[in-house]
Every structure is written in structure tokens, then in C-alpha cells.
Amino acid sequence: MNQMQEKKFSERLPIDFKKIAEVILNEPIPGHMKNWFYALGATPLVLFIFQVVTGILLTFYYVPSPDLAYQSVKYITEEVRLGFWIRGLHRWGSNLMVIAIFLHMVRVFFTRAYRKPRELNWILGILMLITTLGLCFTGYSLIYNQLSYWATTVGTNMIKEIPIFGSLFLRFLRGGETVGVNTLTRFFDLHIGLLPTTLFVLIILHIVLVRVHGVSRLEGYEDDEIYRFYPEHMYHVAVIALFLLTVMSALTVVLPPGVGEPADPSTTPLHIKPEWYFYWIYFLLKYLPIKLGIALILVALIVATFWPFIEDILKKKFPKVKWHYIVGSVAIVLLLIFTVYETIIY
Amino acid sequence: MEKETRREFLEKIFVRVAGLSALALTLLNIAKYIYPKISPPKLRKVLIAKEGEIAPGEAKEINFGGELLFLVNLGKEYKVFSGTCTHLGCKVRWEGHKQRFFCPCHKGIFSSDGKVISGPPPRPLDEFKVEVDREFVYMWIEEKQSGRTI
Amino acid sequence: MLQNEIRTQKLVIGIFSILLTVVLIIIAGVEAKRTTETKPVIEVSGINKRCVSCHTERGIAVKAIDQWKESQHAIKNIGCIDCHKAEQGDFDAFYCPDSDILVGKHPTPKDCAECHKQQVEEFAQSKHAHQFWVIKNDDRSIFEPTIATRNGCEQCHNISIVWPDQSVGECDACHPKHTFSRAVARQPETCGECHIGPDHPHIEIYLESKHGNIFRAKEKQMDLSYSSKDLKKIPIEVPTCTTCHMDGNETQPSTHNVSARLAWESQAAWSYRTVWLQDKLGDWKVKRGRMESICKSCHSPDFVEVYFLTADLVNLQYNEIRRSFVYWVKKLQKNGLIKELEANGKKYSDIVLNGWDEEPEYLMYHAWHHEGRRFRHGAIMMGADYTQWHGIWELQNDLVELIRWAAERGDPEAKKWVNSTHPSKFMPYAIYDIPGNAWGINALSNKVQFLYVNYKDYWDRVYQNVKYAYEKGLLSEEQWQLWLKRYNNKEHYLGTKYNVDSVYAYYQQLNAIDTKAMNEQVVNMQLPGKPFYEPGFGFMVEDNKAKSKDMVRRKEELNNNRQGTTTGGSVK
Incomplete structure (x- = not known):
């Protein structure tokens, strides 16, 4: 593309692609x-x-x-x-x-x-x-x-x-x-x-x-x-x-x-399980009353969503404690335990 | 710009060839996936009559796979025609006394060997291959693909 | 520094590209290996569509429809009504409930013959179609209640059913409806549904033979659904029953006449060369020729011929054993020791075949119908154990028992036999033999038999017998020549001209060690604690005596009580 053509082109589509590319690539x-x-x-x-x-x-x-x-x-x-x-x-x-x-x-x-x-x-x-x-x-x-x-x-x-x-x-x-x-x-x-x-x-x-x-x-x-x-x-x-x-x-x-x-809507198979990434939910629902289980899941979701703000509040009260380590580790360990447990017991 | 060393050049070639081959294969596989394999149709013969069942000059209606077909005994050979008129898809009927197929929709007339005698049909009736083996009359049909049956 | 890192990264990209390429090639390979087997789509149209939908709706014989869908019939567009069609007045015609469809309840061979004419005709000319069990029916007619026959004999012998439409046979005895599967018909167990048990253990013989053993081992790799018409090669490694008796090879067309390849009537009381429809099927030599040409698909001609000659001699030998049986029962009958059953001037037993109230008749029946057949059929179908223990062993026992029975009833000749101490007494009949066997040269095994070790003219007498059988037409010219070839070189075939003494001595030594061990360990010992029973005066210890008295008393009481209640009941 020579310069003339380039000019004609940019007149019709006045977007500076070079600049955009530069911004994206030079980040x-x-x-x-x-x-x-x-x-x-x-x-x-x-x-x-x-x-x-x-x-x-x-x-x-x-x-x-x-x-x-x-x-x-x-x-x-x-x-x-x-x-x-x-x-x-x-x-x-x-x-x-x-x-x-x-x-x-x-x-x-x-x-x-x-x-x-x-x-x-x-x-x-x-x-x-x-x-x-x-x-x-x-x-x-x-x-x-x-x-x-x-x-x-x-x-x-x-x-x-x-x-x-x-x-x-x-x-x-x-x-x-x-x-x-x-x-x-x-x-x-x-x-x-x-x-x-x-x-x-x-x-x-x-x-x-x-x-x-x-x-x-x-x-x-x-x-x-x-x-x-x-x-x-x-x-x-x-x-x-x-x-x-x-x-x-x-x-x-x-x-x-x-x-x-x-699929056969008239017979439920003997072993049904969700995919492995839902095992933790499956676990909670199996061992807790359903209302409580759902409530727990919802609470967990809300806490996870607003964690940055929650942490700020916690930090103000207990500035010394490394909350993210504690909460993160506990969450991961729990998730792993639930998932592994469900995987093993089938 | 610095002059490329031999090693750098080889490396560059290696990376490009490898990248290109991976890309080409990926695209090829995807193309294979997109374009269904067109294999030659499998043919199968099905029994439609016994010899002597239809007198020469007579025809028998056959219902196969929801299709209306006619088996005609032309004296020296058998033929199977589709019962669908080649004009606009109405079902023809056999008129034994006149030795012809007649389509009531636009008065298309076909002879007993399927050729157009008069009326609007653009081409003769569709024909199926027939085989006579000992005393049995078979018709060859195309095997449907089992994947898409409905 | 940075430049170097980029170079490394580029290299990593290259390496991963290669890896990906390899994996993609593997995937293409997996794809290429996959075979997409397409099952034919079964079209159900016309009247059959009505049959299928109504039957499915009402849940009547639905499996039959599924089976039919698997059949070659379905693929070839042969539907329900093609076989079940009927005309007004047919013996099995009825209107399907709530419909105007006239249906034949029992498609007969006549219906099958519409398409499978040749097969039906072949079948009708086979002994499968022969109603001999109705013609000769003593045991059924007197010894068993009919209801047993219905579920017993009749179920198998229904294969020779004579239908009201005069057609003969039951095709689905082997080709189960509604798949009419060739593979099932070829499965040994299909024949074994009937050819089983003490009187004709053919499935057992087959399964104990090398044929059956290999079949079981490789069954899964074998596809038994092949078509064997058009003189094609046998596509399976090892024969099932049908391979030899029915299927074709390059030289033989397949046949539904199971009698077309049989040379003997070896199920009969005497083994005789078959004359079954010989004007159509040829004489026994032609039939044997058919069988041999199947065998020779896999085996060398020499092996096949020697094998059959050996088995034929077993059949002939059986006749001689039987001759002794017949001699004795006829003599017993003449002397009034055994009698036939009779009513209204008709005989209902036959001393040379059966009869169920006198010991010798039992022995006769078994020596023919059970062990006599096992002996012969085992020999001809490689069932060694059936020739041996279930065959000749029991036959000889029957014979000994028969003569002893006669001796006990005072027959002087029988008494003489019983008192004889000569080892030849067990073979009071003429002998057939052949030098060696089909399997090889055994340099040792022919050193033990009493007769031919002790009688210089053993082989001369055998020679005369075999020659006589040949001259009577019971052996063919080729068989006689084959026998002569072995006879003239018998030291070779018997292995007696080979010296294997050193090997023999070695195993004799081992045997001596075994025997010694047995003697030392268990034979020469006596336990110190005496047995409780002593001949002459077995007695009980006091304690036990009391106990048993007690038991007797209680039992009496119990009986008394029971009587009391029953009488009490009747009083009320």
C-alpha cells in the first residue's frame, strides 16, 4: 500500500490502527x-x-x-x-x-x-x-x-x-x-x-x-x-x-x-454425580440440610465477590493479621478436601 | 541490523517450519471435520417380488420406505419406477388397460417403460436397478446413512 | 540478554509446534483406524408396518420384532407377512385380533420353501426328517408316560415333525426365529440341544476333541455367520459340527442333508453301511468321499484315511461284540429264562433291543443305545474318552454281567465261562485290528496286549476278518489297500522293529521308585487302633445301647401320637 492509498483508506475509515497496535503491543x-x-x-x-x-x-x-x-x-x-x-x-x-x-x-x-x-x-x-x-x-x-x-x-x-x-x-x-x-x-x-x-x-x-x-x-x-x-x-x-x-x-x-x-427421564441411574468442579457443592448438599447448604454457598459467593472490601474492614480492626493468607488457605484446603473426598468415595 | 549467524538462521527456519506445519495440520483437521465424508453410496438389494407373480404387461405397486414404487413386467424384463411424477411430484397411477402411468395433477402420461408420452413432465420416471436372481426379483436401493436417520 | 531470551522462547514455540504436529498426526491416525460400520436401515412398510406398530403397542412378541430387525430377512425386505401369510382354510390360519389380517400361526417348511426350496428339499431327504422314533417306539409306547414324552423325546424329535400341510421338518430348530441366524445354527450348542446325553453325547464328544477345544479357545475371533454356498473356502480355523456335516468347501457344496456325508448307520443296533436314499445320494463310499473331502481341507489325505479306517474297524468290532450279546440273549430266551412283552398278539419288547423287566434286556438296551453308540461315535469323532471309558469299558462290563447272569441261572456254558481263568475269556468274539494308528508310530505301546503277544497267528486271524469285511463290501477297495499297506509293514507301524529299550528302561526305573514309595508309605502299614467292626461279632458299647433304646422308644411314641391324631380326626 503506498501512501496515497493509505491516505484514501484512512479518510474513509478514520481510525489510527498504528496507534492502537502500538498501545496494545507496547504495554x-x-x-x-x-x-x-x-x-x-x-x-x-x-x-x-x-x-x-x-x-x-x-x-x-x-x-x-x-x-x-x-x-x-x-x-x-x-x-x-x-x-x-x-x-x-x-x-x-x-x-x-x-x-x-x-x-x-x-x-x-x-x-x-x-x-x-x-x-x-x-x-x-x-x-x-x-x-x-x-x-x-x-x-x-x-x-x-x-x-x-x-x-x-x-x-x-x-x-x-x-x-x-x-x-x-x-x-x-x-x-x-x-x-x-x-x-x-x-x-x-x-x-x-x-x-x-x-x-x-x-x-x-x-x-x-x-x-x-x-x-x-x-x-x-x-x-x-x-x-x-x-x-x-x-x-x-x-x-x-x-x-x-x-x-x-x-x-x-x-x-x-x-x-x-x-437420557431416560423415567429411571435415575444408580450413581449420579456432577462434574468434579461441582463436587464441593455436591458435598455440602449431601451432608447439610438443603436450605443451610444453599445459604452457605450464597454466603461464600458474596464473601468471595466482595472480599477486597471485606479485607479492608478486617484490616482496620486487626492490622497485624494477614487475612488473605488465612482465608485463602482455609478456602483452598476445604475445597480440596471436599473434592478429593467425593472423588474417592464415589 | 546485525548479521544473522548460520545457527540463528537455522533456528528461524526450524521455528517457522514447525509452526507452519502445526498450523496447517490443525486447519486441515478442522476442514476435515467441517466437510462430511462423502463416501460412495452403499447399495443393497431388497426382495420385491417372485417371478411369475406379475403377468407380462402388468405392474405391481410396491411400498418401500414410505415411497410408492411400481414394478412392471415388460415381458422380457422387469423395471422399477418411482411413483413420483417428474413434473411437480404428484403420485402417478398405473392404468393396466392402457399400459401407461397417468398423473392426475396435470395429465402427464408415461408409457409402461417410463417414457413421457404426453403432458408436461420434463423427463421419464425415475428408475431403480432391478436384478432377477433365480426366481426372485430384487431391487437395488441406496443404503441410508445410519447417523442421520430422522 | 533480552535477545537471548526471545531466542529461547522462539525455540520453545518451535518445539511445541513439533509436539503438536506429532499429536495431530496421531489423531489423524486414530481417525483413520476408526471404522464407521453402518448398520443397514430397516424399512418397515405396507402391511408389516401395521403388524409392527400393533404388536409394539400391545406388547405382544415385541422381542420377535427386534430379532427380525437383526435378520438377513429384514435387510432384504422380507417382512412378517411373507412368512406368516395364510389362506382361508389353512390349518393354522387365524385373523389377528381386531384386524382383517389373515395370519398363519405356524410358518412351516412349506413357507420357507417359497425362497429356500433347495434347503427344504435337502432337509426332507435327511435323517433329521426321518420319523424312525415313531416307527420304532417301544420305550415311548410302554415305558414312559406320554406327558414325559411330550416334553422329552418329542421336543427334539420335533425336528422330523410332519405338518398337516404335508411338509416335513422344523427349520427353526437350528435357525432360531426370528433372526434365523446362520451363526447360531453353526454354534455347536445348537446341535448339542439334542445331540447330548448318555445315548448320543455328540456335543460332549466334540468338546473333548481337539476340534472342540480349539473352537472354545478361539470362539471369540471366529465369525460363524458366513455363507458357505458357491464352493468357497472354509473361513474358520477349526470346524464346528456343521462345518463337516453340512457346510461346503472348495470341493463340496453345502447341504442341509446331514445324511449326505455319513457312511455308517452307527446309531443302529448293528453298524451297517448306510443305504439311505442311495439312488439319490450315492452309496456309502460316495457319502464318505464327501466327508473326506471336507476333512482334507485341513488334514493330509493319509491321516484322514487312516483315521476313518481305524474308526470303521471300531464299528465293525462293535458288531462282533454285539454278536456275543445276541447269542446269549437268544439262548436265554430259548431256555425260557427271559420273555418278551406281549399284548393282543403284538410284541412290545424285543429281546435283542430292549425290554425293561429283565436284567439281560436292560444290558442289551444299554449295550446298543447307550455305550454301544458312545463307543462308535466317540471313535469316529475323536472323543477318546467316549470310545474308552464311556464306551468299550461299559460294553465289556455289560457282556460280563450278562454271562454271569446266565451262569447264576444255571447255564452250563456260562458257568464254564465264569470258571475259566484264561485271559482270552473277555474276548469271546472275533477281532479286528490295524497295525498302529493315525497319530504316529508308537514304539512301545504294542508290547502289552495279551492276544497278539501270545498268539503267533493273531495278525493272520485279523487279516482274515478284515479281508472278509472288505469282501462283504463293508470296507472299500482303497481302505483294504491301505490296511494291507500297514499289514505288510506292520513292524514299522507297530513300532516293534524300533529299539527304544533304553528309554523304556529309564521310565521303568522311575516307575520302580514310585511303586517303592507307595509300598513304603502306605501299603505296608497297620494302624494300632483297632476298627470297631469285627467280622462275626460286631457289638455296641453299653452307653450306645442305652442311647439307641431311647431313640427307638421315642420314635414309637411319636408314631403312636400321630396315629392318635389321625384316628381322632376321622372320629370327628
Whole structure:
């Protein structure tokens, strides 16, 4: 493109792409980010992109109707060329995404990266976590086999217990008394429309906030060396992307996605369990009265969401105590115990 | 700019080739996924009549897989025609006394071997391959793909 | 510094790209290996659609529909009504409830013959279709209640059912409805539904043979659903029952006439060369030729021929043993020691076959119907244990028992036999033999038999017998030549011309050690605590005596009480 053409072009589309590219690519990155642990924020993003791509590919063959959902999943897995691969990527992607988000949160939490002025970004993060779990839940139910059907039934039944709006919300989700045609189409809408869009917007806000605030410095290391986003950090992300794609592809070969039995609304299978990342909820509901369990979960969510502010209040009262270490460790240990316990006892 | 050393050059080539091959394979696999495999249709023969069941010059209505078909004994050979008129998809009927197929919708007329005699149909009736094995008359049909049955 | 880091990162990217490429190639490989087997889509149309939907709705014989969907019939568009069609007046015609569909309840071979004409005809000319059990029916007619026969004999022998429409046979005895599966028909257990038990343990013989053993071991790798028409090679490694008796190979077409390849009537009281429909099927040599050409798909001609010759001699030997049995019962009958059953001038037993009230008749029945068949069928189908312990061993026991019975009833000749101490007494009949066997040359085994070790003219007498059998047409020219070949070189085939004494001596030594150990350990010992029973005066210790008295008393009381209540009941 010569200069004349360039000028003509920019007259018609008066946006300075060069400037934008410069801003994006020249973002200063603190030196500690070279440590891989600090690049975990990019991992969910990369995975999100994978999920979008593979998700779109899956909709090419998936049919969201109770009669055909299971069959079409079976068809994708067993007959479409490389269908098992795409489905495997999508499935493993969702699992890894939950793990990646969790690790990212752990890192942020223990380095107190949410501290003033970045409280809002923490809240955005929590919202993204919830959205992601929502995506996982709705996605799982779309398979429409026995396990996913009953996990959906149980999972949605929980919503009823939410105070005041519970049953309204439940009926909104199910579109009827039981899980059925309407539930499936609603979940499909949520899974491929509303939730990904929400997540996308949240991600943009999250990144914009990160960029506007600048990447947070480690407490006590405020003056470490700075490098540019491009090329170093870009390479970081590229390596992560390649690594993830490799690992997920390999996992697909070793542990290919199954199909299971088709959903049968008249018989509940002997062992039903949610996906592993809901084990902690499953645990609480199993051993506590349902109202108490739901209340606990809600409280935990609220505390997590507003933690930066809560910590401030606590700090004012007990300035010496390192609250984030205590609360973080306790939360992680509890989550691990619940998850491991449920994994072992089956 | 510094002059590239031989080693740097090789490294650059390595990274690019590796990256390109991974990208190409990924895209290729995705393309394979998107474009369904078109395998040659599997054919299967089904029994439709026994020899001697239909007199020469007679036809038999066959209902197969929700399709109306006609088996005609032309004397020296058998033929199977689709009962769907090639004009606008009405069902034709066999008129034995006139040795013809007649479509009531726009008065299309086909001869007993499926050719258009008069009326608007643009082409002869669709035909299925027939095989006579010993005393059995078979018709060849295309195997439906089991994945998408509904 | 920074430059270096970027270089490393680039390298890492390169390495991961390679890794990804490898994994993707593996995935493509997995994809290529996957076979997408598409099952044919079964179309149900016309009247069959009404059958299927109504049956499904009412839950009547729904499994039959599923089975049909698995069948070749379904794939070829042959539906319910094609077999179940009926005309007004047919013996099995009825209107399906709430419909105007006239249905035949029992499709018979006549219906099957609409398409499978050849198979039905072949079957009708086989002994499967033969109603001999109705023709010769003594045990059924007198010894068992009919209800037992209904559930017993009749269930198996229904394979020769004569239908009111005059067609013969029961196709689904082997091709179970409604899959009519070839694989099931070929499964040995299908034949074994009937060919089992003391009188014809064919499934047991098969399973103990090498054939059956290999079949069991490799069953899972074998697909028994193949078509065996058109002179194709046998696609399975080891034969099932049908492979030899029915299926085809390159030289033989498959047949539904199970009698087309059998050379003996070895189920009969005497083994005789079959004449079953020989104008159509050829004489026994032709039939044997068919069987051999199947065997030779896997085995060398020499092995097959020697094997069958050996087994044929077993059949002939059986006849000689039987001759002794018949001699004795006829003599006993003549002397009035055993009698036949009779009513209204009709005989209901036959001393040379059966009869259930006198010991010798039992022995006759068993020596033919049970052990006699096991002996012969075991020999011809590689069931060593059935030739040996379930066969000849029991046959010989029967014979000894028969002669002893006669001796006890005062027959002088029998008494003489009983009192004889000569080892040849167990073979009061003529002998067949062949030098060696089909499996190899055993340089040791022919040193022990009493007769041919002690009689110089053993082989001369055997020669005469075999020659006589050949001249009577019981052995073929080729078999006679084969026998002569072995006879003329018998030192080789018997292994007697080979010196293996050193090997023998070694095992004799080992045997001596074993025997010595047995003697030392257990034979020559006497326990110090005496047994409680002593011949002549067994007695009880006082204590026990009291106890037993007590028991007797209580038992009496109990009886008395019971009587009391019953009488009390009757009084009321």
C-alpha cells in the first residue's frame, strides 16, 4: 500500500490502527511476569478462544432437541471425521479452563493483586468464574445422556432453594415442570449465546481494566524491571496456546469423550454425580440440610465477590493479621478436601 | 541490523517450519471435520417380488420406505419406477388397460417403460436397478446413512 | 540478554509446534483406524408396518420384532407377512385380533420353501426328517408316560415333525426365529440341544476333541455367520459340527442333508453301511468321499484315511461284540429264562433291543443305545474318552454281567465261562485290528496286549476278518489297500522293529521308585487302633445301647401320637 492509498483508506475509515497496535503491543510488563505462574491470566483467555472455535464447530452437527441431541452427540463422536477430536478439545478445554481460572485466582489472591484500586477487577473475575461454571453446567446438560440429564435435574432443583426468586428462576431455566424440550433449548441458548457473550464482555472489561490500571506490581517489588508486551509476553501466550492444544489433543486420544446411555427421564441411574468442579457443592448438599447448604454457598459467593472490601474492614480492626493468607488457605484446603473426598468415595 | 549467524538462521527456519506445519495440520483437521465424508453410496438389494407373480404387461405397486414404487413386467424384463411424477411430484397411477402411468395433477402420461408420452413432465420416471436372481426379483436401493436417520 | 531470551522462547514455540504436529498426526491416525460400520436401515412398510406398530403397542412378541430387525430377512425386505401369510382354510390360519389380517400361526417348511426350496428339499431327504422314533417306539409306547414324552423325546424329535400341510421338518430348530441366524445354527450348542446325553453325547464328544477345544479357545475371533454356498473356502480355523456335516468347501457344496456325508448307520443296533436314499445320494463310499473331502481341507489325505479306517474297524468290532450279546440273549430266551412283552398278539419288547423287566434286556438296551453308540461315535469323532471309558469299558462290563447272569441261572456254558481263568475269556468274539494308528508310530505301546503277544497267528486271524469285511463290501477297495499297506509293514507301524529299550528302561526305573514309595508309605502299614467292626461279632458299647433304646422308644411314641391324631380326626 503506498501512501496515497493509505491516505484514501484512512479518510474513509478514520481510525489510527498504528496507534492502537502500538498501545496494545507496547504495554509495559513488570519483570516478575516472566515467571510462568504469573502468565496464568492469559491461559483462560486462550482456552476461551479455543472453546469458541470448537464450540462453533460442534454446532455444525449438534441438534438441540431431546430426540436428536444424544444421537447427534453420538454421531459427532463416532461418525463425523475427527469429530471425537473436536468434541474432546471442547470437553477438555472446559475442564482446563476451570482449573486455569482457579489457579489464576489463587495467584491473584495470595499476591493481593486485587488491592486498591483493582477491587472492581476482582469482582469482574468472580463474575467470570460464575459465568464459566454456568457454561460448564449448561454445556454438560446438552449431551443429554443419562448422567448429564440427571445432573441437570438435580442441579436445577437446587436453584429452587434460593430464597425469594428461586422457583421463578427455576421455571425460567427449565421452561416447565421437569427437564425437557424447553430446558434443552434454553440451555442451548444460554450455552452458545448469552453466557459466551457475557463472558466475552467481561473478559474485555477485565483486560481493559488491567491495561488501564497497568499490571499490578508485587508488594515489596514495586521497582522491578519492565519489558514490552510484544514480543516477549506474546511468545509466552503462544507457548501456552501450543502447549494447551497439544495437551488437550493428547488427552482426547488417551481419554476420548464418551457418549454414555441416552437420557431416560423415567429411571435415575444408580450413581449420579456432577462434574468434579461441582463436587464441593455436591458435598455440602449431601451432608447439610438443603436450605443451610444453599445459604452457605450464597454466603461464600458474596464473601468471595466482595472480599477486597471485606479485607479492608478486617484490616482496620486487626492490622497485624494477614487475612488473605488465612482465608485463602482455609478456602483452598476445604475445597480440596471436599473434592478429593467425593472423588474417592464415589 | 546485525548479521544473522548460520545457527540463528537455522533456528528461524526450524521455528517457522514447525509452526507452519502445526498450523496447517490443525486447519486441515478442522476442514476435515467441517466437510462430511462423502463416501460412495452403499447399495443393497431388497426382495420385491417372485417371478411369475406379475403377468407380462402388468405392474405391481410396491411400498418401500414410505415411497410408492411400481414394478412392471415388460415381458422380457422387469423395471422399477418411482411413483413420483417428474413434473411437480404428484403420485402417478398405473392404468393396466392402457399400459401407461397417468398423473392426475396435470395429465402427464408415461408409457409402461417410463417414457413421457404426453403432458408436461420434463423427463421419464425415475428408475431403480432391478436384478432377477433365480426366481426372485430384487431391487437395488441406496443404503441410508445410519447417523442421520430422522 | 533480552535477545537471548526471545531466542529461547522462539525455540520453545518451535518445539511445541513439533509436539503438536506429532499429536495431530496421531489423531489423524486414530481417525483413520476408526471404522464407521453402518448398520443397514430397516424399512418397515405396507402391511408389516401395521403388524409392527400393533404388536409394539400391545406388547405382544415385541422381542420377535427386534430379532427380525437383526435378520438377513429384514435387510432384504422380507417382512412378517411373507412368512406368516395364510389362506382361508389353512390349518393354522387365524385373523389377528381386531384386524382383517389373515395370519398363519405356524410358518412351516412349506413357507420357507417359497425362497429356500433347495434347503427344504435337502432337509426332507435327511435323517433329521426321518420319523424312525415313531416307527420304532417301544420305550415311548410302554415305558414312559406320554406327558414325559411330550416334553422329552418329542421336543427334539420335533425336528422330523410332519405338518398337516404335508411338509416335513422344523427349520427353526437350528435357525432360531426370528433372526434365523446362520451363526447360531453353526454354534455347536445348537446341535448339542439334542445331540447330548448318555445315548448320543455328540456335543460332549466334540468338546473333548481337539476340534472342540480349539473352537472354545478361539470362539471369540471366529465369525460363524458366513455363507458357505458357491464352493468357497472354509473361513474358520477349526470346524464346528456343521462345518463337516453340512457346510461346503472348495470341493463340496453345502447341504442341509446331514445324511449326505455319513457312511455308517452307527446309531443302529448293528453298524451297517448306510443305504439311505442311495439312488439319490450315492452309496456309502460316495457319502464318505464327501466327508473326506471336507476333512482334507485341513488334514493330509493319509491321516484322514487312516483315521476313518481305524474308526470303521471300531464299528465293525462293535458288531462282533454285539454278536456275543445276541447269542446269549437268544439262548436265554430259548431256555425260557427271559420273555418278551406281549399284548393282543403284538410284541412290545424285543429281546435283542430292549425290554425293561429283565436284567439281560436292560444290558442289551444299554449295550446298543447307550455305550454301544458312545463307543462308535466317540471313535469316529475323536472323543477318546467316549470310545474308552464311556464306551468299550461299559460294553465289556455289560457282556460280563450278562454271562454271569446266565451262569447264576444255571447255564452250563456260562458257568464254564465264569470258571475259566484264561485271559482270552473277555474276548469271546472275533477281532479286528490295524497295525498302529493315525497319530504316529508308537514304539512301545504294542508290547502289552495279551492276544497278539501270545498268539503267533493273531495278525493272520485279523487279516482274515478284515479281508472278509472288505469282501462283504463293508470296507472299500482303497481302505483294504491301505490296511494291507500297514499289514505288510506292520513292524514299522507297530513300532516293534524300533529299539527304544533304553528309554523304556529309564521310565521303568522311575516307575520302580514310585511303586517303592507307595509300598513304603502306605501299603505296608497297620494302624494300632483297632476298627470297631469285627467280622462275626460286631457289638455296641453299653452307653450306645442305652442311647439307641431311647431313640427307638421315642420314635414309637411319636408314631403312636400321630396315629392318635389321625384316628381322632376321622372320629370327628
